[in-house]
Amino acid sequence: MTCYQSFNCPVVMFNAPYGPSCGKKMEETVPPVQEALQALSDSTISSVVSNSLSSYDQGGSIVLSTCIYNGLHPDVKQSSSTEQKEQEDPPQHKDDPSSEAPIAQGTNGVEPVINLHINNVVCSFNVRCHLDLKLIGLNGQNVEYRREQNRVTLKLRKPHVTASLWSSGKIVCTGAQSEDSAKVAARRIARVLQKMGFRVKFRNFRIVNVLGSCFFPFAIKLNGFCMKHKDASYEPELHPGVTYRIKKSRATLKIFFTGSVTVTAPSVDAVRSAIEYIYPLVAEFQMKREECPDADSAVQEEIMKQSEDLPEF
């Protein structure tokens, strides 16, 4: 299992590969993840509120992340990052931790850990052969032939994705939870077509778009933030979120007053770095919770919601 931790912004991701590709079964992979979680949820840290096994059953990798909401639990006394360093694999880049300490100015002096969810991965590829859409529509499983759009949609159960096929052989696949599972899905789609008798190849696979989301443990003063940052645009009449574009990485963030942030970018890595980039910028405009009871209740709701998702280890 590899553990990635950023110190610029406290994003923690556990990537635990499993399945045929790494020769591990889920049962063998999950225990270390459980231990990692256990370490986080040890008495001192009472605020592990979320962990997602999003791509757990999709072949490829488990992206399991934990989230600690700073300032919401009075009994939190210790930084979670201390616990994180105990992981078997060292973080990919470990800067001097003391240098980032002030970035996350938690109300308790605790550095919060931000959970990054990858919600959607879009990819495209080409099977390099003409596809008889009508035939696929008639014989395929879980397919819909849209004649007016010259397109067939095909749904896979594992990984859970929807693909659009064109007669040219070009295919777009949406709905994956990781870049790896997107590729697995793409190959399985190609395989399905191959079994139907098409002489498929697997070419030009690429990740075209990724949506991620996370939740910062504080409310954000959107007006103040926009005043300072020129890359931000805010039209509350149109949309409740601030749009922030990072040209360099082609990432676009939607920042909401509640502390929720969504990011669209060309890759998971770009999504992650966008979150890291934006964290200190919005942290500067965090609201004291007493100034924003609405946001506070939103936070509480989020915790309730995510707590329900906790797996029963």
Place this chain on the structure above:
DNA sequence: CCATTATAAAAGTGTG
């Protein structure tokens, strides 16, 4: 349910 965001693809429409 609607808007926003990004992105591919293909078909349709518009302009020089």
Place this chain on the structure above:
DNA sequence: CACACTTTTATAATGG
């Protein structure tokens, strides 16, 4: 005619 947009679709998150 050749590009350049525009529209449609799927997906998922967020807030109103």
